[in-house]
Amino acid sequence: QSALTQPASVSGSPGQSITISCTGTSSDIGGYNYVSWFQQHPGKAPKLLISAVSNRPSGVSSRFSGSKSGNTASLTISGLQAEDEADYYCFSYTSANTLYVFGTGTRVTVL
Amino acid sequence: QVQLQESGPGLVKPSQTLSLTCTVSGGSIDSGSYYWTWIRQPAGKGLEWIGRMYTSGITNYNPSLKSRVTISRDTSNNRFSLKLSSVTATDTAVYYCARDNYGTLDYWGQGTLVTVSS
Numbered sequence: 001q002s003a004l005t006q007p008a009s010v011s012g013s014p015g016q017s018i019t020i021s022c023t024g025t026s027s028d029i030g031g032y033n034y035v036s037w038f039q040q041h042p043g044k045a046p047k048l049l050i051s052a053v054s055n056r057p058s059g060v061s062s063r064f065s066g067s068k069s070g071n072t073a074s075l076t077i078s079g080l081q082a083e084d085e086a087d088y089y090c091f092s093y094t095s096a097n098t099l100y101v102f103g104t105g106t107r108v109t110v111l
Numbered sequence: 112q113v114q115l116q117e118s119g120p121g122l123v124k125p126s127q128t129l130s131l132t133c134t135v136s137g138g139s140i141d142s143g144s145y146y147w148t149w150i151r152q153p154a155g156k157g158l159e160w161i162g163r164m165y166t167s168g169i170t171n172y173n174p175s176l177k178s179r180v181t182i183s184r185d186t187s188n189n190r191f192s193l194k195l196s197s198v199t200a201t202d203t204a205v206y207y208c209a210r211d212n213y214g215t216l217d218y219w220g221q222g223t224l225v226t227v228s229s
Contacts (some may be wrong), residue, residue, distance in 0.1 A: 034214030045222050047206055051215035089158055093214050097174045100160040
C-alpha cells in the first residue's frame with residue numbers, strides 16, 4: 001500500500017485561502033469516510049485538525065475545513081496566518097493489508 | 112483530558128530489540144472502544160503507522176513490520192508497549208504513541224527519538 005499523494009509544498013499570503021489535496025484510491029479515501037488531517041510544527045507531535053473527512057474537533061479553528069470528492073480528500077485553510085506554517089498530513093483507513101495509510105505530507109509556507 | 116507519554120532507551124544497537132512504553136493518563140486502556148497505536152517518523156520524513164492494540168488486547172500490525180513488531184499492554188499500570196526486533200539504522204525515528212478513536216488519532220504523545228547505532 002503506497003502512501004496517499006499530497007503536494008510537497010503549498011504557499012500563500014496572509015489572509016488568503018489555500019487547499020491541500022490528498023489523493024488515494026477506492027480502497028482508502030474513495031471507499032471510506034475515515035479521513036483525518038494533522039498539523040505538525042517542527043519538533044512537535046502531530047495535532048488532529050479534521051476527523052471523518054470534515055469533522056472539526058473542539059478547539060480547532062474554524063479556518064480549517066475538510067472535504068472529499070471521489071478518491072481525493074482536501075484540507076482548506078482560510079484566512080491564512082503565520083502560525084499556520086507547518087507540515088500537514090492526511091490519514092485514511094484502507095482495505096489494503098496495511099489497515100491505515102498516511103499521506104506524503106505537505107509543507108505550508110506563509111509568504 | 113487523555114495524555115500519553117512515551118519512554119524508553121534513546122539508543123539501541125543494530126540487531127537488538129527496540130522497546131518503548133506509552134503511559135496513559137486520563138483514560139483506561141482496557142475500556143471504551145479505542146485502539147492504542149504506535150506511529151514513527153524518521154527525521155525529515157513522513158509518518159508511518161506501525162500497529163495498534165484494541166482495549167480487548169487484539170492487535171493489528173503494518174505488514175511491512177509485522178514479522179518484527181509486538182505490541183503488548185500492562186493494564187495494572189495503564190500502559191502499552193512496543194517491541195521491534197532486529198533493528199537497523201532504518202528504524203531510527205521519532206516514535207509516537209496515540210489513541211485511535213473510530214479511525215482517527217485524537218490524542219498523541221510528545222514522541223521519543225530512538226537512534227539505532229553501534
